[in-house]
Amino acid sequence: MTATDSMIWAQGLRKGFGDVEAVRGIDVDVRRGEAFGFLGPNGAGKSSTMRMVAAVSPISGGELRILGLDPAVDGPEIRARIGVCPQEDTLDTELTVRENLFVYGRYFGLPRKEVRARVDELLEFVQLTEKAGSMVEDLSGGMKRRLTIARSLINRPEVLLLDEPTTGLDPQARHVVWDRLFRLKQQGVTLVLTTHYMDEAEQLTDRLVVMDKGLIVAEGSPLDLIAEHSTREVAELRFGVAQEGDTHEVVARQVEDLADRVEVLPDRLLLYSHDGEETVAKVHERGLEPVATLVRRSTLEDVFLRLTGRTLVD
Amino acid sequence: MAATTPGGAGSPDPARATAPASTLAGALRLLDYWLTVYRRTWKGTIVSSFVTPLLYVVAMGVLLGGFIEGDPAELEGATSYLAFVAPGLVAAQAMTTVIGETTYPVMDMVKWHKVYFGMIAAPLRVGDIMLAHLAFVLFRVALTSAVFLAVMAPFGVFSSVGGVLLAFLVQLLVGLAFATPVYAYAAGAKDESAFNLIFRLGMIPLFLFSGAFFPVANLDAPLELLATITPLWHGVDLTRMLTLGRVDVSAALVHVAYLVVLAALGWRWAARRLQRRLIA
Numbered sequence: 176m177t178a179t180d181s182m183i184w185a186q187g188l189r190k191g192f193g194d195v196e197a198v199r200g201i202d203v204d205v206r207r208g209e210a211f212g213f214l215g216p217n218g219a220g221k222s223s224t225m226r227m228v229a230a231v232s233p234i235s236g237g238e239l240r241i242l243g244l245d246p247a248v249d250g251p252e253i254r255a256r257i258g259v260c261p262q263e264d265t266l267d268t269e270l271t272v273r274e275n276l277f278v279y280g281r282y283f284g285l286p287r288k289e290v291r292a293r294v295d296e297l298l299e300f301v302q303l304t305e306k307a308g309s310m311v312e313d314l315s316g317g318m319k320r321r322l323t324i325a326r327s328l329i330n331r332p333e334v335l336l337l338d339e340p341t342t343g344l345d346p347q348a349r350h351v352v353w354d355r356l357f358r359l360k361q362q363g364v365t366l367v368l369t370t371h372y373m374d375e376a377e378q379l380t381d382r383l384v385v386m387d388k389g390l391i392v393a394e395g396s397p398l399d400l401i402a403e404h405s406t407r408e409v410a411e412l413r414f415g416v417a418q419e420g421d422t423h424e425v426v427a428r429q430v431e432d433l434a435d436r437v438e439v440l441p442d443r444l445l446l447y448s449h450d451g452e453e454t455v456a457k458v459h460e461r462g463l464e465p466v467a468t469l470v471r472r473s474t475l476e477d478v479f480l481r482l483t484g485r486t487l488v489d
Numbered sequence: 490m491a492a493t494t495p496g497g498a499g500s501p502d503p504a505r506a507t508a509p510a511s512t513l514a515g516a517l518r519l520l521d522y523w524l525t526v527y528r529r530t531w532k533g534t535i536v537s538s539f540v541t542p543l544l545y546v547v548a549m550g551v552l553l554g555g556f557i558e559g560d561p562a563e564l565e566g567a568t569s570y571l572a573f574v575a576p577g578l579v580a581a582q583a584m585t586t587v588i589g590e591t592t593y594p595v596m597d598m599v600k601w602h603k604v605y606f607g608m609i610a611a612p613l614r615v616g617d618i619m620l621a622h623l624a625f626v627l628f629r630v631a632l633t634s635a636v637f638l639a640v641m642a643p644f645g646v647f648s649s650v651g652g653v654l655l656a657f658l659v660q661l662l663v664g665l666a667f668a669t670p671v672y673a674y675a676a677g678a679k680d681e682s683a684f685n686l687i688f689r690l691g692m693i694p695l696f697l698f699s700g701a702f703f704p705v706a707n708l709d710a711p712l713e714l715l716a717t718i719t720p721l722w723h724g725v726d727l728t729r730m731l732t733l734g735r736v737d738v739s740a741a742l743v744h745v746a747y748l749v750v751l752a753a754l755g756w757r758w759a760a761r762r763l764q765r766r767l768i769a
């Protein structure tokens with residue numbers, strides 16, 4: 176396999192910080208126009224990977240090509256052609272929204288007139304035109320995030336890297352960001368994003384990898400991953416707090432044979448099966464009385480739980 | 490937006506984003522950033538840049554100087570205390586301006602607001618970022634030094650116009666000699682408590698004992714020796730030679746060489762520390 180037609184191509188990619196092995200050998204291949212996701216819990220190595228791909232963090236091992244270029248050799252050339260929305264905002268809070276975009280455009284060697292035109296366009300795109308003259312420190316979290324996204328588009332990047340684009344935003348603000356990212360995707364921009372949120376991954380990505388402890392533990396489209404690693408439906412059962420011991424642990428042993436798989440969470444029991452309602456009915460037949468039941472379709476969260484034994488967001 | 494799709498494969502783009510061809514070209518891309526910053530902050534720098542120096546001149550030079558006999562033999566050739574202290578004040582002001590600009594502001598860029606991380610994510614390099622920031626610091630030094638020298642000119646403390654112009658250039662060199670090492674220190678410092686060392690053990694003793702206010706010959710021999718190896722003394726002595734018109738060429742060359750070497754070593758140290766901070 177060659178790196179030439181890949182936007183991002185990595186083989187055995189590693190990153191260590193002293194004794195900490197943040198990324199422990201991952202293979203990645205992102206194609207033009209694709210929306211690619213890294214899904215994983217805190218400390219999985221998502222940001223470490225993104226920073227290497229953004230050509231601001233030297234790799235510790237393996238191989239990495241971005242747009243066919245080696246970041247160790249052509250860092251600035253790569254950075255001229257990609258857009259980066261880092262996990263932590265790096266906006267200048269004492270400048271206005273417009274000033275932040277304008278000065279950033281200048282870093283790319285673009286003429287002032289060209290940058291001014293793009294700034295107006297991007298303000299419109301992220302719906303911040305009315306806030307153009309506001310100081311960044313006065314913006315809400317969602318607005319700052321949109322500004323960072325706008326900033327990352329000032330050079331018309333071929334690849335857009337987004338590290339947790341919506342973490343910390345309220346649901347409404349998240350939907351605004353999703354909408355903008357979806358439009359970029361439709362326009363053919365290659366998106367690479369990290370997230371802890373399976374709904375975000377399901378909404379935005381064509382293909383994703385699940386990362387845990389520096390390794391890729393699964394790869395595929397959201398639907399493929401669910402089909403491969405989970406059942407069609409999940410029954411969630413919650414039992415009242417018993418007098419002593421682990422109620423859910425005890426119940427789990429009693430219903431083990433009713434589902435393909437049973438997971439015990441601190442507050443509920445998950446029964447994986449093809450038909451959730453039928454499973455719930457069988458539980459009742461055994462004389463067990465959950466205080467609450469919910470039958471739903473499997474999500475990436477279930478895939479993650481299956482693969483790592485942990486939930487993504489606690 | 491649709492008409493100007495970002496990243497549309499192969500879309501004709503007359504103004505393509507590129508990597509800068511040189512450190513100077515990279516630093517020039519940061520010009521608009523620093524202009525914007527200065528437009529927003531210049532008002533807040535008026536007092537420290539322009540009013541404080543005036544107060545010093547009046548208090549130290551005119552009022553205190555009134556009690557001090559202007560004996561050229563005692564004052565390194567100056568005919569009044571004001572003429573003696575003026576160049577010392579200018580050089581000390583260059584130092585304090587630089588230390589102010591390369592401590593907290595640099596930490597802000599790498600730790601608090603992390604603005605440098607935004608710059609390095611664009612096609613800029615560590616050297617580009619440093620050069621632009623240090624150029625801004627020198628611009629601030631140039632402005633305050635020019636004002637300072639202009640304010641003192643009417644008091645008749647300068648021997649020649651040429652001497653004053655050279656003394657002005659020397660302030661840029663003094664500024665750079667302090668700027669690069671302090672910048673390096675700040676770029677790698679964990680938190681702002683590290684600056685206590687700079688201010689308490691560096692700036693204040695240098696300010697008081699580097700020959701700005703009294704001839705270092707007044708100190709005991711070991712202390713005098715200590716004073717003459719500090720960078721500020723080299724800056725003060727060089728500035729004073731030029732404003733008094735009593736230039737000892739070989740001593741002047743030693744001063745210049747000392748300051749240039751300090752600036753160069755500081756630059757290398759700063760580049761290493763900033764690289765480690767930004768590219769990890």
Ligand SMILES: Nc1ncnc2c1ncn2[C@@H]1O[C@H](COP(=O)(O)OP(=O)(O)OP(=O)(O)O)[C@@H](O)[C@H]1O
Binds near residue numbers: 197215220
């Ligand atoms: N600069 C650094 N120095 C030392 N260790 C680091 C550094 N950056 C990351 N790490 C460590 O590397 C591991 C992976 O961190 P990373 O930030 O890549 O995870 P992440 O998947 O982005 O997590 P999160 O969801 O919390 O953002 C963690 O153990 C982290 O402490």
Ligand SMILES: [Mg+2]
Binds near residue numbers: 338
């Ligand atoms: Mg992260």
